[in-house]
Amino acid sequence: MSTYQTNGDKILQAVIADEQLINFYGYNPDDFRSISDALDSDIAVIQAIAQIINRNEQKATEKEIYNEVSNFLKTNI
Amino acid sequence: MAAEKIYDLWASRNPQWEKRYEDSIIKNFCDYGRGATSLREDRGKVFGGGYEIFIVAFFIGLYFNQKRQLIEDTQKRKTFGQPIQYWGNLDSVKGRKAYPKLREYIFTALIARTDIDFIALEKGEMTSRKAVDMLMQTMEEYANWGFHFMEDKLTDDPNYFFRETAFLEVFLAFDASVPESTDEDEPESLD
Amino acid sequence: MIIKEIKINNFRSYYGSNHLSLSKGLTLVIGDNGDGKTTLFEALEWLFDTTGENRKDSHISEKRKSELEIGEIDEVSVNITFEHDGEKEIEKSFTFERISEDNIRTRDYKFVGYFIDGAERHSIAGDKLLNMCFEPVIRKYCLFKGENELNVFDNDTALKTLVDTFSGIRDFEKLVELTTEFEHKSANAANRELQNDKKVSNQAKELNAQLNDVTNDIQSIKTELNQKKISINEFSSKLELLEKNQETSERYQAIKERIKGLKDKRAKLAAWSSCEYSTNLLDEYWILRSFPAIIKEFSAKVSALSKEKRRLDKQETERRAKEAGEREAISKIQKLANDAVPLPWNLPDEATMKEMIDDEICKVCGRPAPKGSEAYEFMCNKLNEYLAHIAAEANKNTATKEDDEKPLFPNSFINELHSRQIKLSGDTEQEISKIATTISDRLEFVTKRKADLAEVEKQLQELETEQNDLLMQSGLSAELLDKSISDLRGFFDAKSRAESRVSELETTLKFKESARAEIQEKLSQLEPTSSMTQVYQRVHTAFERITKAFSNAKEQNINNFLQMLETESNKYLQKLNKNDFYGIIRIRKTINNSARIELYSDNGTRIENPNGALKTTMYMSVLFAISQITTLKREQDYPLIFDAPTSSFGGFKEDTFYNVIDTIDKQCVIVTKDLLNIDKATGQKTLDSDTINKLSCSVYRIEKIEPFNDKDLSTIQTVVKQVR
Numbered sequence: 001m002s003t004y005q006t007n008g009d010k011i012l013q014a015v016i017a018d019e020q021l022i023n024f025y026g027y028n029p030d031d032f033r034s035i036s037d038a039l040d041s042d043i044a045v046i047q048a049i050a051q052i053i054n055r056n057e058q059k060a061t062e063k064e065i066y067n068e069v070s071n072f073l074k075t076n077i
Numbered sequence: 078m079a080a081e082k083i084y085d086l087w088a089s090r091n092p093q094w095e096k097r098y099e100d101s102i103i104k105n106f107c108d109y110g111r112g113a114t115s116l117r118e119d120r121g122k123v124f125g126g127g128y129e130i131f132i133v134a135f136f137i138g139l140y141f142n143q144k145r146q147l148i149e150d151t152q153k154r155k156t157f158g159q160p161i162q163y164w165g166n167l168d169s170v171k172g173r174k175a176y177p178k179l180r181e182y183i184f185t186a187l188i189a190r191t192d193i194d195f196i197a198l199e200k201g202e203m204t205s206r207k208a209v210d211m212l213m214q215t216m217e218e219y220a221n222w223g224f225h226f227m228e229d230k231l232t233d234d235p236n237y238f239f240r241e242t243a244f245l246e247v248f249l250a251f252d253a254s255v256p257e258s259t260d261e262d263e264p265e266s267l268d
Numbered sequence: 269m270i271i272k273e274i275k276i277n278n279f280r281s282y283y284g285s286n287h288l289s290l291s292k293g294l295t296l297v298i299g300d301n302g303d304g305k306t307t308l309f310e311a312l313e314w315l316f317d318t319t320g321e322n323r324k325d326s327h328i329s330e331k332r333k334s335e336l337e338i339g340e341i342d343e344v345s346v347n348i349t350f351e352h353d354g355e356k357e358i359e360k361s362f363t364f365e366r367i368s369e370d371n372i373r374t375r376d377y378k379f380v381g382y383f384i385d386g387a388e389r390h391s392i393a394g395d396k397l398l399n400m401c402f403e404p405v406i407r408k409y410c411l412f413k414g415e416n417e418l419n420v421f422d423n424d425t426a427l428k429t430l431v432d433t434f435s436g437i438r439d440f441e442k443l444v445e446l447t448t449e450f451e452h453k454s455a456n457a458a459n460r461e462l463q464n465d466k467k468v469s470n471q472a473k474e475l476n477a478q479l480n481d482v483t484n485d486i487q488s489i490k491t492e493l494n495q496k497k498i499s500i501n502e503f504s505s506k507l508e509l510l511e512k513n514q515e516t517s518e519r520y521q522a523i524k525e526r527i528k529g530l531k532d533k534r535a536k537l538a539a540w541s542s543c544e545y546s547t548n549l550l551d552e553y554w555i556l557r558s559f560p561a562i563i564k565e566f567s568a569k570v571s572a573l574s575k576e577k578r579r580l581d582k583q584e585t586e587r588r589a590k591e592a593g594e595r596e597a598i599s600k601i602q603k604l605a606n607d608a609v610p611l612p613w614n615l616p617d618e619a620t621m622k623e624m625i626d627d628e629i630c631k632v633c634g635r636p637a638p639k640g641s642e643a644y645e646f647m648c649n650k651l652n653e654y655l656a657h658i659a660a661e662a663n664k665n666t667a668t669k670e671d672d673e674k675p676l677f678p679n680s681f682i683n684e685l686h687s688r689q690i691k692l693s694g695d696t697e698q699e700i701s702k703i704a705t706t707i708s709d710r711l712e713f714v715t716k717r718k719a720d721l722a723e724v725e726k727q728l729q730e731l732e733t734e735q736n737d738l739l740m741q742s743g744l745s746a747e748l749l750d751k752s753i754s755d756l757r758g759f760f761d762a763k764s765r766a767e768s769r770v771s772e773l774e775t776t777l778k779f780k781e782s783a784r785a786e787i788q789e790k791l792s793q794l795e796p797t798s799s800m801t802q803v804y805q806r807v808h809t810a811f812e813r814i815t816k817a818f819s820n821a822k823e824q825n826i827n828n829f830l831q832m833l834e835t836e837s838n839k840y841l842q843k844l845n846k847n848d849f850y851g852i853i854r855i856r857k858t859i860n861n862s863a864r865i866e867l868y869s870d871n872g873t874r875i876e877n878p879n880g881a882l883k884t885t886m887y888m889s890v891l892f893a894i895s896q897i898t899t900l901k902r903e904q905d906y907p908l909i910f911d912a913p914t915s916s917f918g919g920f921k922e923d924t925f926y927n928v929i930d931t932i933d934k935q936c937v938i939v940t941k942d943l944l945n946i947d948k949a950t951g952q953k954t955l956d957s958d959t960i961n962k963l964s965c966s967v968y969r970i971e972k973i974e975p976f977n978d979k980d981l982s983t984i985q986t987v988v989k990q991v992r
Contacts, residue, residue, distance in 0.1 A: 007437060007438050007439070010437050011437055011439075011440065011443065011821070014437065014821040014824065014825060015814075015817045015818055015821045016817070017821070018816070018817035018820055018821060020813065020816065020817070021813055021814075021816075021817045024813055044810070045810055045813070045814065048810065048814060049814055049817070052443065052446065052447065052450075052814070053443065056439070056442065056443060056446060062446060062449060065446065065450075066449070066450050066453055069450065070450070070453075070454060070457075070807055070811075073806075073807045073810050073811075074803050074804075074807055077803075077806045077807055077810050080679075080680050082681075082684050083681045083684060083685070084684065084688070123546045123547070124546065124547065124550075129550060132550065132555070133549065133550075133555065136555050139562070140558050165550065167551075172544075172547075173547060173551055174551040174552070175551075176550050176551050176552075176553060178553070179550065179553065179555070179556075181688075182553075182556060182559060185562070185563065185566045185688070185692065186559070186562050186566070188566055188569070188570070188685060189562055189565040189566035189569055190562075190565070195573050195681065195682055195685075196573070196576060196577065196580070196682075198679060198681055199577060199677040199678075199679045199680075199681055199682050200676060200677055200678070200679070201677075201678045201679055205679070205681070208681075241545050241546070242545045243546075244545065244546045244549060245545040245546065245548075245549065245554070245707075248549065248554065248555060248557055248558065249557070249707070251557070251558040252558060252561075253557045253558050253560070253703075253704035254560075254561075
């Protein structure tokens with residue numbers, strides 16, 4: 001499918017393609033081609049990465065993003 | 078008691094010169110009138126003590142062999158602060174060298190050019206004082222002519238002697254050749 | 269974006285209306301320096317300037333200005349029509365009116381864009397349209413005025429800009445920063461929990477302390493590493509610069525040496541060329557120059573006097589001797605009765621005589637001698653004679669002294685003068701007769717030294733001019749050129765030292781980093797009793813991994829981009845150089861997060877100083893590559909406009925070069941003075957029609973129309989003519 005890839009999508013793909021990450025958490029990066037896909041994922045780390053990218057695009061502050069993501073991770077990792 | 082020497086008698090004297098040359102010449106080329114303690118450079122004149130320009134004037138008159146009587150009125154004459162015996166003693170002046178022997182040469186010239194009856198003097202028929210007076214007169218009159226010469230040049234060209242080489246040029250114009258001596262060359266011994 | 273047409277009205281030398289239709293491939297604009305090449309560029313720059321209202325008097329065509337009557341109005345405008353998702357147009361203009369003989373008023377500034385939507389033509393603010401279609405960062409890589417602008421990496425932020433703009437992924441940097449920050453925060457949070465947990469708090473505290481220490485160490489090592497690497501960079505560039513300028517530096521040094529030598533000579537000569545003309549008359553006795561004759565007069569006179577004195581003296585001595593002799597010859601004899609020889613005068617003595625006279629008796633014979641008698645008289649006479657004799661003796665002594673010691677010449681002035689004369693003769697007189705020569709020698713010496721000094725001054729000036737010219741031509745600073753071999757060596761050594769230090773530091777860093785990893789591992793392996801603490805640990809670990817992933821992805825992105833750029837650049841390089849040697853472009857990341865374009869030969873050695881043409885094609889290849897990448901990423905194409913980059917294309921055949929560019933699927937405008945033949949003798953300019961006819965691209969000629977006066981701008985007019 002050639003849907004339009006936003007900048008965020010591209011970043012996401014680049015990041016989750018990291019081998020070490022794949023090894024640690026065991027997922028298939030092809031399953032998550034877009035931010036929205038990743039945000040829906042039940043793999044915590046994938047979602048966390050998507051959140052970071054997304055919230056940054058939305059111009060959230062560093063504090064906000066940290067709090068949200070760390071809280072998310074606390075309950076989900 | 079050592080016999081008095083005519084040289085010493087002469088050297089203790091102080092020649093006179095005409096006051097009118099004070100501003101036009103002496104003060105222009107010497108530090109005359111400003112005290113002996115400051116350095117020549119600071120004052121910017123060619124020569125130091127006033128007597129120096131007097132010496133120059135003297136030699137000009139001497140070499141031209143021209144004399145000029147001093148003005149009668151002694152009120153219009155002056156002397157320098159130092160008698161001849163001190164002329165040329167310049168140790169403390171920066172950039173200059175002492176020339177003490179010049180006094181002796183001046184004396185020599187005066188003896189040669191003054192018509193003193195030395196035999197009479199020797200016999201005691203003339204006082205040494207009188208003889209020295211005559212020497213002084215010669216000295217003063219040569220210098221007086223020299224001053225006159227300088228003043229004349231300055232009237233024509235006020236900048237004349239302010240040129241670096243002006244004074245030297247005056248002396249370069251005279252003949253410097255050594256004449257053949259007609260008498261025996263060796264002076265007789267004193268025996 | 270494809271530019272279709274450029275219209276320039278009354279902009280500087282472009283009097284009246286002028287236009288260029290651009291081809292889809294290469295458009296060549298040929299003109300000499302001063303014909304209006306750069307002005308064409310500046311017209312476009314003016315059009316694309318979105319920083320604010322910009323209407324200057326200097327933009328107006330002088331010629332047009334001079335033609336205006338009072339009250340007349342005309343317009344300056346630059347306009348492009350282009351294709352970019354439909355046909356669009358952008359124009360910038362302002363009007364100018366002559367209000368008096370010396371005064372022009374400008375107003376009605378307009379910067380407007382047009383686009384077609386459906387069937388209608390809409391207008392929009394010019395800067396808005398421009399930023400939508402041809403934004404500043406893209407423009408930066410499209411317009412190149414002069415060769416110096418061709419190196420896109422020449423400033424530190426270039427790489428970041430390029431990556432952000434063209435790699436397709438923006439803002440990695442920010443995310444890496446964010447995640448790194450999160451990692452720290454979560455680490456701190458986890459550690460705090462550990463230190464509070466009853467079971468592991470001691471170990472946690474201990475490990476944290478160690479962690480702190482090693483983290484600080486790592487930090488300072490990294491700082492020093494960075495510094496050292498920057499230093500190495502500096503040394504390298506300095507060395508490069510020095511080596512490149514070795515020859516110039518040597519020449520500079522040689523001139524400097526000579527100048528120093530001359531300055532020393534000058535100082536000496538200056539001292540020798542001065543002379544105390546006046547005071548030397550006294551101090552050096554120069555006033556005695558004409559004195560020898562007077563010495564002679566003096567000597568003659570004194571000799572004569574001395575002789576005369578001695579003559580008279582001798583005369584007198586003789587006379588006195590005679591007198592004294594006569595006196596001594598005379599002896600007095602006493603008379604007695606009966607002619608007897610009288611007693612000597614001293615018998616009887618005085619006392620006896622006086623007694624006899626007093627007693628009035630001769631005590632020898634006993635006869636009385638009463639006063640008045642003959643005998644009495646005789647005795648008195650005898651006493652008187654005795655006394656007279658004594659007196660006479662005494663007088664005789666003094667008289668003799670007086671007579672003997674009363675000299676003819678009581679004074680010795682002549683002797684004094686004679687001594688003086690003797691002193692004068694011989695050496696002294698000789699010295700004085702040398703004075704004339706001394707003076708003339710000295711004057712001659714001074715004159716010669718003055719001449720020498722003038723000569724040295726002249727040479728010095730020439731050298732200093734040479735030195736300045738060298739500085740100007742090389743464009744380097746005196747400071748740099750002053751560097752001698754020892755400095756070169758110094759830099760070399762310093763660089764080596766820094767490099768070995770870097771080596772050391774990197775080893776230590778690795779060691780410390782693994783130590784840190786160990787500690788962190790230990791920390792994470794601590795099993796706190798509290799499950800909350802464990803959660804914090806896990807969160808931290810997650811952040812750690814996320815951060816690493818982001819960081820790696822960022823680096824990967826840059827590397828991909830550079831790799832792609834390198835590959836594309838080499839494709840263009842090959843095309844542009846065709847069969848000639850071209851080498852291989854490598855794009856290397858540098859210390860300070862920038863990049864460098866380097867050229868390597870086939871066997872892997874770096875080509876340090878590629879010649880002009882090679883260098884230009886190298887940079888142009890990169891630019892073409894960037895443009896190509898842009899096209900891929902943006903699905904939009906942008907034109908490349910070069911102002912005279914080909915001045916160093918000595919070794920290339922123009923037709924080959926331009927035809928190659930024409931075939932590249934990219935709109936390109938090259939403004940150049942190539943293909944213009946200038947007759948050195950007459951200054952006449954003609955197009956190289958033969959070569960031009962071999963070209964496939966479109967060609968324009970711009971030139972100033974004759975006659976014109978370079979000093980009077982109002983006579984200058986550029987005319988645009990299509991040649992092909």
